[in-house]
Amino acid sequence: MTSVSKKVRYAVVGSGQISQQAFMPGIGQTNNSQLAALVTGDPVKADKLASRYGIKAWSYDDYGQLLSSGEIDAVYIATPNAHHTYLAVDALAAGIHVLLEKPMAASVEDAEKILEASTTSAAKLMIAYRLHHEPATVQMITRARNGEFGDLRAFTSTFAQNVAEENSRGHNGYWGGPVPDMGTYPLNAVRNLFGEEPVAVHAVGTKAADRGFDFHDTVAVTLRFPSKRSAQFTVSYATASAESFTLVGTKATIVASPCFMFGPSIGISYVEKTDDGEKTHSFDPVEQFGNETQYFSDCILKGTDPEADGEEGLMDMRVLAAVEQSLKTGETVVLPPARRSKQVQPEQALKLKPAKEPSEDEMISIIPQSK
Numbered sequence: 044m045t046s047v048s049k050k051v052r053y054a055v056v057g058s059g060q061i062s063q064q065a066f067m068p069g070i071g072q073t074n075n076s077q078l079a080a081l082v083t084g085d086p087v088k089a090d091k092l093a094s095r096y097g098i099k100a101w102s103y104d105d106y107g108q109l110l111s112s113g114e115i116d117a118v119y120i121a122t123p124n125a126h127h128t129y130l131a132v133d134a135l136a137a138g139i140h141v142l143l144e145k146p147m148a149a150s151v152e153d154a155e156k157i158l159e160a161s162t163t164s165a166a167k168l169m170i171a172y173r174l175h176h177e178p179a180t181v182q183m184i185t186r187a188r189n190g191e192f193g194d195l196r197a198f199t200s201t202f203a204q205n206v207a208e209e210n211s212r213g214h215n216g217y218w219g220g221p222v223p224d225m226g227t228y229p230l231n232a233v234r235n236l237f238g239e240e241p242v243a244v245h246a247v248g249t250k251a252a253d254r255g256f257d258f259h260d261t262v263a264v265t266l267r268f269p270s271k272r273s274a275q276f277t278v279s280y281a282t283a284s285a286e287s288f289t290l291v292g293t294k295a296t297i298v299a300s301p302c303f304m305f306g307p308s309i310g311i312s313y314v315e316k317t318d319d320g321e322k323t324h325s326f327d328p329v330e331q332f333g334n335e336t337q338y339f340s341d342c343i344l345k346g347t348d349p350e351a352d353g354e355e356g357l358m359d360m361r362v363l364a365a366v367e368q369s370l371k372t373g374e375t376v377v378l379p380p381a382r383r384s385k386q387v388q389p390e391q392a393l394k395l396k397p398a399k400e401p402s403e404d405e406m407i408s409i410i411p412q413s414k
């Protein structure tokens with residue numbers, strides 16, 4: 044980054060739904076980040092989106108040239124999961140910072156390659172866990188860690204939506220399906236609420252007869268943790284929308300809903316239930332994509348390491364891979380004990396105001412995610 048540039052200059056790589064709906068508008072709410080380029084395989088997007096945001100468009104063939112152009116400091120990678128690895132590895136090798144959409148990759152081996160590239164690069168890698176900067180989520184994690192709900196015993200969650208088979212996540216096998224796409228949310232939530240890593244994973248999957256997915260469209264996962272805690276979550280691509288979790292401790296139960304989604308009208312909130320009664324903790328909607336970008340740019344500008352690093356991404360990936368294995372074999376998969384070196388910190392919660400979301404009509408060449 045040149046000393047003249049005070050803002051981190053991002054190239055958006057892959058201008059699908061999440062880039063157009065959330066990241067590109069959201070970055071405008073930050074004070075330390077700016078859109079500088081777009082990488083797309085679609086000439087219509089290259090023309091219209093680049094002119095809408097006043098930036099230059101590059102093709103995937105010219106990606107290496109962009110990385111060494113001196114025109115960007117960072118990339119935001121939002122391609123389908125199976126295309127994350129080479130884009131992240133090449134950027135890190137070129138000394139370009141990487142904000143990488145979740146899940147980190149489409150196999151543990153690929154996630155390890157990205158982690159390895161980040162450890163040998165001076166550039167930083169952050170996995171785009173937007174909820175690590177969302178005030179209600181950070182408060183629940185912090186209070187759970189401080190013992191305010193007592194000893195934590197159990198977690199249950201449902202996260203579901205009606206996904207279109209035509210969308211890239213609807214026809215690319217397990218790694219485009221509901222477990223990596225949606226299961227990452229309850230999985231990441233419970234790992235951070237419990238502050239430990241699961242050691243056993245079991246999954247059961249079903250396929251709706253009236254749907255055309257090439258994978259289990261509804262999956263129920265059970266996890267066992269070292270401290271004799273358990274977690275269960277169910278994810279689906281074939282139902283009406285649902286999102287909630289319940290965390291049960293010896294002093295309190297908390298029920299959160301909404302708890303995973305984003306948007307200008309979505310304020311995450313939770314109800315805390317104890318023997319003394321119920322208390323609702325409500326929070327205003329925040330700009331979740333702007334928040335994560337503001338935080339990552341701050342790390343880049345100050346030379347600090349982001350919390351949601353490659354290790355955090357890999358901790359989710361090894362469980363997602365174990366779910367895939369359990370679905371194939373019907374067996375419980377035992378994972379070796381693991382421990383993270385970082386934790387979500389209270390000061391990571393940010394409160395940028397939500398950007399205006401474009402309507403579906405305003406988004407260009409999108410294959411909508413929802414039916």
Ligand SMILES: NC(=O)c1ccc[n+]([C@@H]2O[C@H](COP(=O)([O-])OP(=O)(O)OC[C@H]3O[C@@H](n4cnc5c(N)ncnc54)[C@H](OP(=O)(O)O)[C@@H]3O)[C@@H](O)[C@H]2O)c1
Nearest residue numbers: 057058059060061083084085121122123124144145146211
């Ligand atoms: N953090 C969140 O809340 C959140 C929410 C949704 C999705 N995500 C993550 O963001 C990523 C993208 O999701 P999305 O919903 O934006 O997906 P999407 O609508 O299918 O868009 C993906 C984009 O990637 C580009 N692309 C490059 N190679 C491709 C290929 N071989 N096939 C299809 N597209 C290709 C295309 O953009 P061009 O036409 O510009 O090349 C495409 O529009 C995924 O990793 C997903 O898990 C995160």
